[in-house]
Amino acid sequence: MTGERQKYETKNYTVGLVLISIIGMTAHAEQLIFPYLRPESQSNIIVTADPEHRISCPPEYANLLSNTNLFSAAEVQQLKAIPLKYKNITTNSGPAGTIFNGLAKRQWIAELGYGNAIGTAITIFQVSCFAYTNSAAWEEISFTSYMGAIVNFRTESGDGYNVQLINGRVIRYEEYKNGVLDGLNESQGFDEDHCTTWSRFVKGKIVGKFIAWNEGGDIFAEAEFKEPFDFLKYCVGQGDMSLEKIPTIHTNAVGEKGYFKTVIDPETGQYVIVNLDKQTVTSKDKNDNVLWAVNVPRSESALGLPFGDIQNLLVDKKTLVLWVQAGKSSLVVDVHTGKVTRGAIH
Numbered sequence: 001m002t003g004e005r006q007k008y009e010t011k012n013y014t015v016g017l018v019l020i021s022i023i024g025m026t027a028h029a030e031q032l033i034f035p036y037l038r039p040e041s042q043s044n045i046i047v048t049a050d051p052e053h054r055i056s057c058p059p060e061y062a063n064l065l066s067n068t069n070l071f072s073a074a075e076v077q078q079l080k081a082i083p084l085k086y087k088n089i090t091t092n093s094g095p096a097g098t099i100f101n102g103l104a105k106r107q108w109i110a111e112l113g114y115g116n117a118i119g120t121a122i123t124i125f126q127v128s129c130f131a132y133t134n135s136a137a138w139e140e141i142s143f144t145s146y147m148g149a150i151v152n153f154r155t156e157s158g159d160g161y162n163v164q165l166i167n168g169r170v171i172r173y174e175e176y177k178n179g180v181l182d183g184l185n186e187s188q189g190f191d192e193d194h195c196t197t198w199s200r201f202v203k204g205k206i207v208g209k210f211i212a213w214n215e216g217g218d219i220f221a222e223a224e225f226k227e228p229f230d231f232l233k234y235c236v237g238q239g240d241m242s243l244e245k246i247p248t249i250h251t252n253a254v255g256e257k258g259y260f261k262t263v264i265d266p267e268t269g270q271y272v273i274v275n276l277d278k279q280t281v282t283s284k285d286k287n288d289n290v291l292w293a294v295n296v297p298r299s300e301s302a303l304g305l306p307f308g309d310i311q312n313l314l315v316d317k318k319t320l321v322l323w324v325q326a327g328k329s330s331l332v333v334d335v336h337t338g339k340v341t342r343g344a345i346h
Contacts, residue, residue, distance in 0.1 A: 041234035049222040056218055063195045063213040065188075070198055075184050083168050086141075086151065094130030094139055101129040106140065106243035108150075124311065125150065125243055140243060150241055154179075162241040174240050180204035181232065181240060190215055206231040258282075262313045264335050272335070278309035283338060292338025296331055299340040 049055045060069045065076050085095050092100045108123045125142040132138065136156035143149055148166030158179030164172040169192055175183030181201035189196040194217075199210040205228035212221035225231075232240060259274040269286025275293075282293040297307045315335065333340050 041230075044226045045229070046224045046226070047222065048224070049219045051220045054214070054218045054220045055222070057213065061211060061219070063198070063211075063217060065193055065195065070195070071184070079170055079173060079188075082163055082170055082173070083165065086149065086165060087168060089141060089149070091128050091143060094128065094141065097132050097134060098130035098139060099133055101131050101138075103127065104129055104140070106142065106245065108241070108243055127152075127243060142243060150243065152241070152243055164241055172241060175201075178203075185240075201231075202228060204232070205229055259310070260313045262315055264315055270335075272313055272315070274310045274313065281310065281313070281333065283335065294333060294338050294340060299331065 057063065061067075063070075065071055065079060071079075089095060091103075094100060104127050106125050106127050108125060125144065127140040127142045130139040130141070137160070138154060140152045141149055148164055148171065151163045151165070152160070153163075154160040154176065158176060160176045162172070162174040162176070163170060170188050172187045174181060174185050177183060181204050183201065185199045185201055185206075186195045187197045188194065195213070197210070197212045199206055200208055206225050207228050208225060210221070210223045210225070211219060214220045258276060259278065261271055261273045263269070263271045264283070270283060270291065272281055272283045274281055279297055280293055280295045283291040285291060296310060331340050
């Protein structure tokens, strides 16, 4: 953002894979909030630092894995052991003690909401499935070209972790107990000895501080959750690295079968939805009358582009952006007329 900063101007930033935006605090000590949390959820949250109001990090919160105020000895040992555990894995060869159970498709869902954009993004991953020979524990591992390896490990009782590794180094780590986030949740974007974000969950809800550091070790984002907060439910941007099974059909609240229903205008009720063919986007009013429909691969601007099934809708003011399979192609559609204005390959 350029120009003179206004009293309540908003700055947007990305912390790891969780999109977080913090409103600038004035001299009147106005409470800062996370705009990417739904409005009804924004209570009992205290934000004490943002990128425009950084604070020096006190020694007790130094972002070192050796800091016992943040990490237990067992947690440090776990973080150091994980790269060794997955050092030699391949598509059909898992960690020691596992057998390969085949390949499967999983989805990673993110509710987008930054600036004037809203929508749902779904990324499809192929995962290698592994089962342990001496227990009911399992591993599902996706080998991606741009996010490294994404690992979901669970025991029969739902304990375990999600971890992201790039070039053999831990980038994100999330502990699970009884099938929900419970325990340490951290990222290590700088090196293996420093964390970039840190928080803790209890029974699926974030409790206490959320802290983010810059490369110099200063705190540029800090929030405190006084009460257990359902971060995954209310955050805009998926808060964990869990890869989910793909449902065959999503049924929307209005009873219309389709995918990625996204409201364009809350006042008029206009919304868009992807048809069951996963190729056509239809816009309807609040009474489900069709306003327009466009078949993405057959649109004039899509000629020559490698389109697959539509994977998400992203609404930005007067345009509807359609990202398709593998994120290789996109179209921009006027939400009022349904006219395709341009296409692009990424």
